[in-house]
Amino acid sequence: MGVAFRGTQPPASTPAPWSVAFAVTDEGPWQLNRFPGREVVGCARRVPALVIPSPGSPAHARATDLRDGPSWLDAPYPVLVLDADGTLADLNPAARHVLAGHGEEKGARRDGVPAWLADAHRGLTDGAGGPAAAPPAAGEIAGRFFEAHPGPAADGSATWWLVDATGRHEAERSLRGARRQAEIRARVSSTLLSSLNVPRCAEVATQTASEHLADAALLVLPPVGRRYAVTHALRGGRAVHTSRRIDPRDVPGLAEALQGYPPVPARWIDPAALPEWVVPAGFDGAVGSVIVAPLPGHGVPAGALVLLRSGTEDAFTADEEEFARLFAARAGAALSAARLYSEQSAITTTLMRELLPPTLENVHGVDYAGRYRAASDHERIGGDFYDVHAGADSSRETFVVLGDVAGKGLEAAVLTGKIRNTLHALLPLASDHEQVLTLLNGALLSSHHTRFATLVLACVRRADDGRVRLRLTSAGHMPPLIVRADGRVEEAATHGTLVGALPSISVRTAEEWLAPGETCLLYTDGITEARGGPLGDELFGEHRLRQALRECAGMPGEAVVERVQMLAAQWLGTGAHDDMATVAVSAPRTARR
Amino acid sequence: MSGTPLSAAELRERLWQAVIEGGEFEAVDAVRAGLDAGWEEEALLLDVVAAVQERIGAEWAADRITVAQEHAATAINERVITALVHRRPADRPAGPYRGRVTVSCVDGEWHAFPARLVAEVLRLRGWRVDYLGAQTPTPHLVAHQHRTNSDAVLLSGSISTHLPAAHAAITACQAVGVPVVAGGRAFGADGRYARALGADAWAPDARGAAAALEAGLARPAAARNTVDDLPHLADQEYTMVVRSRSRLVKQVLADLESRFPAMGAYSDAQRERTAEDLVHIMDFLATALYLDDAEVFTGFLRWTAEVLTARGVPVHSLVSGLDIIGEQLHDFPRGLRLVREGAAALRDGAAAGAAGTAV
Numbered sequence: 001m002g003v004a005f006r007g008t009q010p011p012a013s014t015p016a017p018w019s020v021a022f023a024v025t026d027e028g029p030w031q032l033n034r035f036p037g038r039e040v041v042g043c044a045r046r047v048p049a050l051v052i053p054s055p056g057s058p059a060h061a062r063a064t065d066l067r068d069g070p071s072w073l074d075a076p077y078p079v080l081v082l083d084a085d086g087t088l089a090d091l092n093p094a095a096r097h098v099l100a101g102h103g104e105e106k107g108a109r110r111d112g113v114p115a116w117l118a119d120a121h122r123g124l125t126d127g128a129g130g131p132a133a134a135p136p137a138a139g140e141i142a143g144r145f146f147e148a149h150p151g152p153a154a155d156g157s158a159t160w161w162l163v164d165a166t167g168r169h170e171a172e173r174s175l176r177g178a179r180r181q182a183e184i185r186a187r188v189s190s191t192l193l194s195s196l197n198v199p200r201c202a203e204v205a206t207q208t209a210s211e212h213l214a215d216a217a218l219l220v221l222p223p224v225g226r227r228y229a230v231t232h233a234l235r236g237g238r239a240v241h242t243s244r245r246i247d248p249r250d251v252p253g254l255a256e257a258l259q260g261y262p263p264v265p266a267r268w269i270d271p272a273a274l275p276e277w278v279v280p281a282g283f284d285g286a287v288g289s290v291i292v293a294p295l296p297g298h299g300v301p302a303g304a305l306v307l308l309r310s311g312t313e314d315a316f317t318a319d320e321e322e323f324a325r326l327f328a329a330r331a332g333a334a335l336s337a338a339r340l341y342s343e344q345s346a347i348t349t350t351l352m353r354e355l356l357p358p359t360l361e362n363v364h365g366v367d368y369a370g371r372y373r374a375a376s377d378h379e380r381i382g383g384d385f386y387d388v389h390a391g392a393d394s395s396r397e398t399f400v401v402l403g404d405v406a407g408k409g410l411e412a413a414v415l416t417g418k419i420r421n422t423l424h425a426l427l428p429l430a431s432d433h434e435q436v437l438t439l440l441n442g443a444l445l446s447s448h449h450t451r452f453a454t455l456v457l458a459c460v461r462r463a464d465d466g467r468v469r470l471r472l473t474s475a476g477h478m479p480p481l482i483v484r485a486d487g488r489v490e491e492a493a494t495h496g497t498l499v500g501a502l503p504s505i506s507v508r509t510a511e512e513w514l515a516p517g518e519t520c521l522l523y524t525d526g527i528t529e530a531r532g533g534p535l536g537d538e539l540f541g542e543h544r545l546r547q548a549l550r551e552c553a554g555m556p557g558e559a560v561v562e563r564v565q566m567l568a569a570q571w572l573g574t575g576a577h578d579d580m581a582t583v584a585v586s587a588p589r590t591a592r593r
Numbered sequence: 594m595s596g597t598p599l600s601a602a603e604l605r606e607r608l609w610q611a612v613i614e615g616g617e618f619e620a621v622d623a624v625r626a627g628l629d630a631g632w633e634e635e636a637l638l639l640d641v642v643a644a645v646q647e648r649i650g651a652e653w654a655a656d657r658i659t660v661a662q663e664h665a666a667t668a669i670n671e672r673v674i675t676a677l678v679h680r681r682p683a684d685r686p687a688g689p690y691r692g693r694v695t696v697s698c699v700d701g702e703w704h705a706f707p708a709r710l711v712a713e714v715l716r717l718r719g720w721r722v723d724y725l726g727a728q729t730p731t732p733h734l735v736a737h738q739h740r741t742n743s744d745a746v747l748l749s750g751s752i753s754t755h756l757p758a759a760h761a762a763i764t765a766c767q768a769v770g771v772p773v774v775a776g777g778r779a780f781g782a783d784g785r786y787a788r789a790l791g792a793d794a795w796a797p798d799a800r801g802a803a804a805a806l807e808a809g810l811a812r813p814a815a816a817r818n819t820v821d822d823l824p825h826l827a828d829q830e831y832t833m834v835v836r837s838r839s840r841l842v843k844q845v846l847a848d849l850e851s852r853f854p855a856m857g858a859y860s861d862a863q864r865e866r867t868a869e870d871l872v873h874i875m876d877f878l879a880t881a882l883y884l885d886d887a888e889v890f891t892g893f894l895r896w897t898a899e900v901l902t903a904r905g906v907p908v909h910s911l912v913s914g915l916d917i918i919g920e921q922l923h924d925f926p927r928g929l930r931l932v933r934e935g936a937a938a939l940r941d942g943a944a945a946g947a948a949g950t951a952v
Contacts, residue, residue: 191814195769196739204770338739345740373728380733517615534868536839547862551661554615559668566703569728589615 077161078146080113082121084156088113095162101142114141117148117160125156138165145169181323184212188327192334196341202231203239205305205331210235213324214291214307216280220248221303221335222258232280240280250275251306257294260301266293266325278306286311293324295332300339302332355381355417360583364394365462367586369558371565375408375526375579382579383412384524387420389427394462397471399430402522402583403455404477412579415449433457433473433509437499444500452500456480456522460585468514468587473507475499478528481546482512483519483560487553489546492520514587517554526580527564532572540571557584599630604641608673609648612666613658620669621676634677635717638710639799642677646670646706654896656903667706678713690721692744694806695771697725697734699750699779700758707777707799708749714799715747720806731762738771745772745793745810747802750779753786753893754876757831757883760790760819767791767813774805781888789884791822823883830925831882834875841921842871848917871914873897878918881931890931891938898939912939 072079078095082088088111091099099112109118120137137148145166151159188208195201202219209217210233221229228246233239248255252269271287279287288311295302305328309315316324360368374382383405391398401423405412422443426436436457444453454476462468472480476498482490496507514520523545530540548567552560561582568580604627611620627637646667653663696712698705705727712724723741725734738746746766750759756779763773775787776796784795793810796802820826834841846868850856859867873893881890894915898908915936922928 187814191770195742197742197769200742200770341739345736534839534842534865534872536842551659552664553661555661555665556615556617556668558671559664562668562703563664565728569701569703589617 079161081159084125086118086121098141114139120148121158124150124152124158189330192330196338198338198342199241201335201338206231206233206239215310216283216308218306219303222301234280234282251278253292254304257292257304258301260297264294266291284310289315293328295328295335297332297336300336302335352381355413357386360388363390363398366460366468367557367588369561370583371561373580381413383408384579384581385416385420386581386583397459397461400458400460401455402581403453404524405453406451408579415451419453431459434507437475437505437507441499441505452498454498466516470512470520471509473509475507481521481549483549483552485515485517487550489549516587517589519557519560519584519586522583524581526578527568530568530572530577532575540568557586560584599627601640605644608641608645612669615665617669617672620673624673624677635714638713642670642673643710654900674709674713691719693721694745694747695723695737695743696747697729698727699748699755699762700731702750702755703727704751711747711799711802714803718803731765734762735765738766738769743771745774745806747774749777751777753779753889754880755779756786756880763790763792764819770812772810772813774802776802786884825885830927831879834879834882834928838875842868844921845871845917878931882928887931887934890935894935894939898942908939912936
């Protein structure tokens with residue numbers, strides 16, 4: 001039975017092999033087989049608590065050396081006997097062998113008993129037998145790691161069995177190291193990948209690198225023109241961005257690393273060959289080792305990482321080099337993703353600029369205010385649009401348009417752009433609404449778009465008496481609502497057919513006057529068809545819109561559009577909705593001086 | 594600069610008169626007079642314009658001005674800020690910015706005024722400010738952080754029902770490495786909800802926001818798990834109440850009508866107002882569940898009671914509504930406790946009010 005254990009390191013809970021042999025010999029192999037499939041460890045645990053059958057009183061240890069059976073002196077484990085005051089009383093050859101190595105070490109006891117074992121022995125004799133569950137005494141002897149199991153005797157002496165646990169100890173240490181590294185890597189990865197902003201990624205990469213890999217880290221991004229964005233961080237410090245005109249060939253390996261292709265390995269370079277700009281201000285002492293690592297950018301050059309260590313620190317271990325490679329890969333992925341995002345977002349911003357609703361203000365003594373909410377929260381544009389084209393001077397009419405293209409999202413937004421451009425080109429004809437709409441209708445019918453649109457056109461001019469004259473034409477759109485000073489809400493008497501669907505159109509234009517403080521509201525059906533409310537499933541509807549406008553009497557235009565959009569938004573709650581656009585044309589209450 | 598310095602009280606009164614009468618030019622003149630008298634722009638913004646804005650809200654709550662007047666006054670006050678900002682001298686040192694920050698309202702928040710004040714004060718103090726304004730969807734706020742790499746986000750919230758949305762915004766900004774300073778009435782008079790939601794700092798006002806930025810904010814470390822902030826959400830009560838809000842409102846309305854026959858004579862508009870009131874109650878209840886904080890709900894009820902009393906509506910109707918809501922929430926121990934505490938607070942308040950009148 002005991003043979004099964006020979007040559008392996010028993011785990012902590014396993015008693016020394018000879019005692020297992022003692023305990024199970026009577027039962028033979030049966031004990032093990034009773035738990036087929038279970039490991040020896042599980043079996044051994046079934047052995048009653050370790051009662052080391054003392055081969056005799058330690059004081060007379062040699063008297064037991066009868067050699068008529070196995071003796072502890074033959075045990076393949078170091079065994080030593082310490083008497084009550086801690087003096088080494090006896091030991092077996094294995095122990096002698098181990099202690100001999102230790103005794104040569106500086107500061108060791110002359111008899112070779114290690115301090116940790118002496119302490120444990122004192123604890124055992126003083127502590128009146130500590131709790132049995134206490135972890136076994138353990139420590140190093142001559143570079144190996146031992147656990148010590150005591151067999152106390154009544155006279156205060158104890159037999160100490162030493163179990164060599166070096167292998168497990170090493171395994172545990174490397175497991176702890178690996179866990180820590182995995183944790184750092186996970187944290188570094190998630191930090192690196194958290195931002196899609198290139199400068200921010202560069203900050204995170206240099207700060208993290210200087211924290212875990214080097215005393216200082218520099219990140220050089222591919223050049224824009226002849227300037228290079230360089231980010232550097234010292235350990236424990238904040239990242240600093242600079243933009244420099246440098247020659248990357250001054251740093252061996254940097255030019256190749258920045259090209260991104262062909263792949264080049266990270267390389268060690270001679271610190272003496274470094275140009276001055278590579279060493280950040282505040283770097284302590286001389287540079288001891290430098291490594292230049294390319295950042296793999298998956299098709300786009302992502303930059304290069306330069307790691308600096310001061311002379312006093314060790315060079316990189318194999319583990320650290322591997323970590324550095326992994327770090328470079330993660331940082332490269334993060335930076336190239338951020339680069340792609342910023343390029344895409346710059347393109348989107350440029351293309352969208354023309355499609356965004358304009359900011360409205362006072363034009364020729366008339367107040368204009370607009371508000372727009374796109375159907376989905378992650379878009380800023382959609383199928384509704386408005387524009388205000390100022391007249392050449394205050395004697396000319398200002399042309400206002402608000403419209404709604406069938407559908408929503410980007411495709412609808414693209415068509416709103418075309419309509420807005422077409423109307424812009426038709427401005428010289430703007431005073432004739434019917435002609436403008438006929439031309440627009442023709443243009444839409446001949447385009448490949450199958451969408452149609454509804455519009456409201458308004459020509460606005462302020463008269464000398466402070467009143468504002470409006471000519472309003474609806475093409476298949478909800479007629480504008482006029483908020484009178486006394487709170488009445490009137491509908492402009494205009495109607496007409498939508499554009500882009502039928503070969504010809506017919507419209508009727510209405511003329512309205514606004515007194516100072518009065519407002520004409522142009523809106524799209526996203527407002528009235530907002531579904532929600534306290535009961536969750538009702539339309540906001542024109543009735544509620546009119547009711548809300550009645551309370552808006554005398555408000556400035558921007559307050560009116562804000563209130564209408566707010567009520568509609570509150571009505572919706574978190575529900576889905578269409579694009580919602582509102583434009584207010586108001587005659588100012590106070591004359592502009 | 595003219596001879597006699599104008600006091601804050603004088604300027605406030607002059608601006609108040611102008612905004613309440615809808616006099617844009619008189620309002621602008623009022624702050625210009627302050628500038629001429631040697632006032633700093635920041636002090637004018639915070640000690641005069643902001644103070645008048647606060648008064649507008651208080652006057653509305655007390656039913657002394659209409660909703661239209663409130664909106665008109667706010668719009669004019671906004672124009673006053675614009676006029677103050679636009680007159681800024683061109684010879685202001687165009688030195689390097691202290692840093693770049695984003696000022697935004699919580700998703701769903703319409704009260705942009707406090708955020709606007711913060712934005713202008715920070716600009717005055719040398720920050721480059723991206724002001725995103727009211728009703729900013731959280732995805733826009735986060736996309737803006739990716740585009741600009743702000744040093745901080747200043748998040749403004751006035752109504753506590755937006756706190757769950759604020760929580761989403763705070764964690765999202767922190768996840769991309771941007772610290773968040775929370776401010777505004779929604780986060781509590783002492784900033785307790787800013788702390789509960791894991792904001793990096795809380796500022797009671799615009800000066801506090803500037804001070805928090807000037808003190809410096811550390812970049813938030815690795816992303817944390819949102820649910821760890823509020824472990825009580827595991828009971829799902831918040832989710833259930835939010836999801837079944839419309840059904841609960843309908844049920845409570847039906848119960849109210851069967852118990853109070855007078856409601857049968859309500860017009861559609863009156864019935865809708867009642868339903869809206871119930872929605873508000875449910876929203877604040879949900880927020881209190883989200884934060885596991887009774888004060889969110891009780892504070893709202895107390896405020897509602899004041900607004901109702903100012904408009905001559907008896908508070909006991911609110912208490913009856915709460916009782917019926919409580920019956921609907923029998924499966925929600927936390928929700929039920931909040932409703933009972935709220936109703937008790939209202940009864941105590943009403944009793945105290947009655948006692949006060951008797952004396």
